[in-house]
Amino acid sequence: MSSVVRIERVFKEYLLGEQTVQALNDITLAIEPGVFLAISGPSGSGKTTLLNLIGCIDRPSSGDIYINEQNVSQKSANELADLRARSIGFIFQTFNLLPVLSAAENVEYPLLRRKDLSTTDRKRRVNYFLDIVGLGKYADNRPNQLSGGQRQRVAIARALAVKPAIVLADEPTANLDKATGIEILGLMKKINEHLGTTFIFSTHDQKVIDHANRLVKIEDGGIKAFGIRNQKSNWHIARAAPHAVSATEQNSQ
Numbered sequence: 278m279s280s281v282v283r284i285e286r287v288f289k290e291y292l293l294g295e296q297t298v299q300a301l302n303d304i305t306l307a308i309e310p311g312v313f314l315a316i317s318g319p320s321g322s323g324k325t326t327l328l329n330l331i332g333c334i335d336r337p338s339s340g341d342i343y344i345n346e347q348n349v350s351q352k353s354a355n356e357l358a359d360l361r362a363r364s365i366g367f368i369f370q371t372f373n374l375l376p377v378l379s380a381a382e383n384v385e386y387p388l389l390r391r392k393d394l395s396t397t398d399r400k401r402r403v404n405y406f407l408d409i410v411g412l413g414k415y416a417d418n419r420p421n422q423l424s425g426g427q428r429q430r431v432a433i434a435r436a437l438a439v440k441p442a443i444v445l446a447d448e449p450t451a452n453l454d455k456a457t458g459i460e461i462l463g464l465m466k467k468i469n470e471h472l473g474t475t476f477i478f479s480t481h482d483q484k485v486i487d488h489a490n491r492l493v494k495i496e497d498g499g500i501k502a503f504g505i506r507n508q509k510s511n512w513h514i515a516r517a518a519p520h521a522v523s524a525t526e527q528n529s530q
Contacts, residue, residue, distance in 0.1 A: 279346060281442055281475050282308040282331055287340030289326055289498075300326045302498040304340070308477065308491070310442070313469050315478045315489035323498040325447055328479040332365055332445045333357040345442055362390045366436030366444040366474075370451040372428045374420040374435075381407065381416040384435045391439075406434040410464065426457040433465065437474070446478045450485060462488045 289301040301323045308314060318324045329335040330342055333349050341350045344364060349357060367373075374383045384403045388394055394402075407413050410430040420428050429449065436444050446465070450458035466488050469476050478485050486492060492504030492512070504514045 279310075280307040280343070281310045281345060282306070282477070283343040283346070284331075285341045285343075287330065287337045287342060289323075289330065289335070290338045299498055301330075301337075304500060306493065306500065308475065310475055311469070311473045312491045313466060313476045313489050314491040314493065315480050315486045316493045316495060317480055317486055318495040319481060322495050324479040324495050326498075327495065328445050328447055328477065331443070331477060332367060333361055358390070362387060362439060364439075364442050366439055366441040368429070368432050368436050368444060368446040368449045370448040372420070372425075372432050372452075374428055374431060376420050379417050379419055380412060380423065380431045380434075383420070383431055384438050387435060387439055402438050402440075403434075406437045407431075409437070409468065410434045424457075425453050426461060429453060429457075429461050430464070433461070433468070437468065437472075441474065443475045443477060446476060446480075448480055448482065449478065450480075450482050455484070458482070458484055 284304050284306045287301060287304040288299070291298045291300055304327065316324045316327060326335070330337055331344075333344070333352075337350060341348055343349065344360065347360075349360065352360070375386065378386065381403050384407060385399050388399045388402065391399075404413065404416070407416055410433050412427060412430050412434065415423060415427065420431070423431065444465075449465075450461060453461060462484060465476055468474060478489070480486065490506045492502075492506075492514075493500060494502040494504070502514050502516050504512045506512055
């Protein structure tokens, strides 16, 4: 099976003052389409950096990243922006909704870059995905007129509106109470199963891990273990080999 994301020998360094910080150290990972994957680890472990690289928000210091078998490491800023507009949806812990826009306008916002979509096409997508997340009747409400859970639902609809191959979620339950967090995770899981969209989470929330069917444990910038949940909902955890065997390869062993 081809991978929706493939990462090969990726390093990421940052310069803080005169000190070089190794955020990611020799990451190799393959993610197959349609998985519900949690990247877990403590704060500062590198999980958000890895998510940003997959989302083409940041670039690796060395190594290669493939999205749908396209090497994105050398693409221009405009090419990456176009790729994000067509292939990647984002969900953030702080929702990142524009307060002056309605729910419908927030969902439509990432589609405005898409010159191949007419106004009618955009409106149809907005209505469809607001209905999927159960907020059709709140289309005209602004974020301050919605609860935290409703705002996260708008953010999910916005991520899905581009019809992405991948949805990236950075701590999406962090600002929600436990019951609402479980409800939102259940919604994303249903969307994952219904639409086949790949979900990749950066998280240290056990609730997210409990919903996942793939797990990547990251610590000190390196992959420490892979987890695969079988049909009986039991985890098989495999320690990462030197240079980190891919999750897909682990699955076949």
